[in-house]
Amino acid sequence: MTEDSELDLPRGVALAWGVSADPQRGPKREMSVEKIVDAAVELADADGLGAVSMAAVAARLGYTPMSLYRYVSAKDDLIVLMQESATGLPPAAVREIDGWKERLGELFRAQIEIYLRHPWMLDIPISGSPATPNSSAWVDMTLEALEETPLDAEERLAVTLMVTGHAHWYGAVLAGYSTVGRTTGMTPAQITAREAALYDGLISPDEFPALRRAVDAGVFLSDSDPFVFGFERILDGIAAYIDALAAGGARSAGAAWAVLEDADVAADKKYREAQKTVREAEKALRDAQKHQRQALRDARDRLARHPGA
Template sequence: MTEYSSGDPHRTLELLWGEPTRPSRGPRPALTLAAVARAAIEIADADGLGALSMRAVAERLGFTTMSIYRYVPGKAELLDVMVDTVNAESPVLEHVEGGWRAKMEVCAREEWALFHRHPWVLHLAWHRPVLGPNSVTSYESALAALSGIGLSDKEMVAVFNTLYGYVRGAARTSVDARLAERHTGLSEDEWWSSREQFWQHLADPERFPTMNRLRSSGAFDVVEMDFEFGLARVLDGLEALISKRSLGAEPKDDAR
């Protein structure tokens, strides 16, 4: 289930971009917003968003729940801070050698790894991004890597969204497979082996000839989605567009 941010956007931006401030009342604080965010991330990494609450964060840090509210007004704003915190792990592509494709390959692989380190991020809406400093820096870096290669401004955004959408979708499939194994106690191989009856009695070769042929050839033996295969095909398609631009085809800013 996808979660949408419902926090106060102005308060969130203040938290993400403002100078860290000490609570004006009470004893000298022993916490920071960064420490609260890190504790929340550790909970979500280990047990998912369902285990995350202000109380759980407080217990992990050894403070009262009200102490946490002195640093962040609620869970919605906390999630925004968490996302921007993990986005600090995204690469700065200016330091990556090579052209746009080499930079996008690094970007894609690093995001794939980030999603596996923090799978809860996949359950948060990405089309309404967290506009924090780490998130914006990462996005700026990616767009800069696509600048000056013949794409129109709208095509630059569309190219990034196409690549990011593939990585996110592939990561969601991969993470879901791992979570299924954890929750059921069955590996993918074991799960499919337990359904051998389907192939023996239900998958009629005359009705499903292609599937039966692929099974016989071992085509279905790949347990996990081949991320690198899909990444190469996406980049091949984007490269074809960029090559077309380099040959003089005019970009269309109203293209979908």
């Protein structure tokens, strides 16, 4: 962070950057922001983000909750610091890897490993970009991996956000399956077999024909990883775009979707009521289609029992 910066930083972000001084007084000199954060991370690693409270952290350290507030003034600030600590720095060895695709692949895998070590990070609400040193270091290294490509600054940031977002989603899936394994004692193979059996028993060819064909093809028992496949195909698409730019092709216009611009519209009461009406109509349509499929099955059963009728 630049020395001449006079930003009005939230205390948690300021503490992460080291520009908010520790209090002059405290219960003991052994207390520090770092020890508070370490204790909070240990609690979250063991029992999830919900187990973290100022009282629980204080009890773990042997102090009163009020003692902690002299160092970290709010739980939200503590969560920012926990996220920063758990994120850590990106692996320096990435810079030794040749090729932007290979670098991004390694950064992708490294981010997923963070979520597997600290699955509670996936429960932190997203309220904006985490403008902290370690998080910034990950962005910086990803952007650096793309510097020798013809992508411009906006496109490099877009690719960086894609890597981060895909890692977050894949990390959520893997962490969820890991939790199921711990709580049920099931192995990954057993979890996969159970899910495949559920789909096999529930998905009918009349109601979900394409999904039924996928079930019959054995997709839910496959050893292939659909998330890695998707990530690699995205990288292939970016590579094709880079090749086109290098050959003198036109740059993408990058037209923005109107999602954010429509946020105020989505919050409007009349709009929400209209959306509710649409959902109810869609439900009625699904019910009608379900009855239609059932009638078709019944007719087929009658014809099978009485072919000459």
